[in-house]
Amino acid sequence: MDQANEIIQSLYDKFIQNPLAFTAFIILAVGVYVIYSQVDKLVDYIPTPAYENEQFGVSLNRDKQINDALEDAREFYGADIILIAQFHNGQYDLTRLPFTKVSITYYQGNLNPEEQDNLYSARPLSTMNKMMLRMWTDKENPKCIASRVENLNDILYQQRLQGMGINFVTLCPLTNIRNYPIGYLSAGYRTEETDPESVDIILDYQKTLAARISGYLEEGSIREKRD
Amino acid sequence: MSCNPAPHAVADLEPAYSDFIKRSKAKTLVINRVDGKFTQTIYAVGKTDAYLYVPIEVPENFPLIESLEYGCVTTKISRIGNYKEIAKRVGITHIVICPLEIGYIGAGYSDVPPIEALPQLEELSEITNEYI
Secondary structure (H helix, E strand, O other): OHHHHHHHHHHHHHHHHOHHHHHHHHHHHHHHHHHHHHHHHHHHHOOOHHHHHHHHHHHHHHHHHHHHHHHHHHHHHOOOEEEEEEEEOOOOOOOOOOOOEEEEEEEEEOOOOHHHOOOOOOEEHHHHHHHHHHHOOOOOOOOOEEEEHHHOOOHHHHHHHHHOOOOEEEEEEEEOOOOOEEEEEEEEEOOOOOOHHHHHHHHHHHHHHHHHHHHHHHHHHHHHHHO | OOOOOOHHHHHHHHHHHHHHHHHHOOOEEEEEEEEOOEEEEEEEEEOOOOOOOOOEEOOOOOHHHHHOOOOOEEEEHHHOHHHHHHHHHHOOOEEEEEEOOOEEEEEEEOOOOOOOHHHHHHHHHHHHHHHO
């Protein structure tokens, strides 16, 4: 009992000498104790190597599905290139407005090395403004479009496609489950596609493919957020 | 799994299926029922040795089956493990499949399918849905 009294007196004296430092020390000591006592629960939130490897495997499989789907579609369409471009704001986040840039994230095609220059570089979305406005005329129901490259009004985008040797292009919007724009799916042709019926069939199929790709991308996005 | 659920309905549609094969240059046409983890061919016409009514197990979350949720799909047969050997024997290299309420309808080709195959098979799937 005497010892306890001495300890309490000593602590009180120290508090009187320097209240601020003493209080900070007490808060720190309590904090360390709380963390120490909860460390078992914290471990549950720290990803383990096995978990991270599994997630990486899932991501690789998703990319394979998308690449396979694009390869099959390119063969079916008779296209020279087919790609997915996703909107972003210049940082790693691909899902937040306002979008200022677009980057190609998946590509299948037969471009020469010279034609692939800067293929994956981020571009300002403004360079495709008129095409975007055509696709998203109806914000609730964006549509697929087709155009000869020579008729494009977005000059920089036109020059980019011409640099790849592409003369005809189709684009379909990619949206997530809430109809939120996330990018576009595009097929490019070196020859000009002139048969309107074939173009209609391609656009129809591309719309289905875009929905499928959006599903794969959405699944990946949901997994990332869950983690 | 049950046997052919609607033999008379399929027999009624046989002229449509045969006509499709001729128009689209498909080698074969099959109708498959998908029931949980299993798929079962309930009808086949053309160059095929598909084992009717024999259930084949498909892996969980099989991408091709899941993709039917969005519409018709075209793919190389080499991507589908379960059917690779069967298709190789009859010379099928590509397939187009469209969703049905009971599963899917698929057409097999010995080369890249013509672009018109898609709307033709879509139309056939709509007709089939009405009967089965």
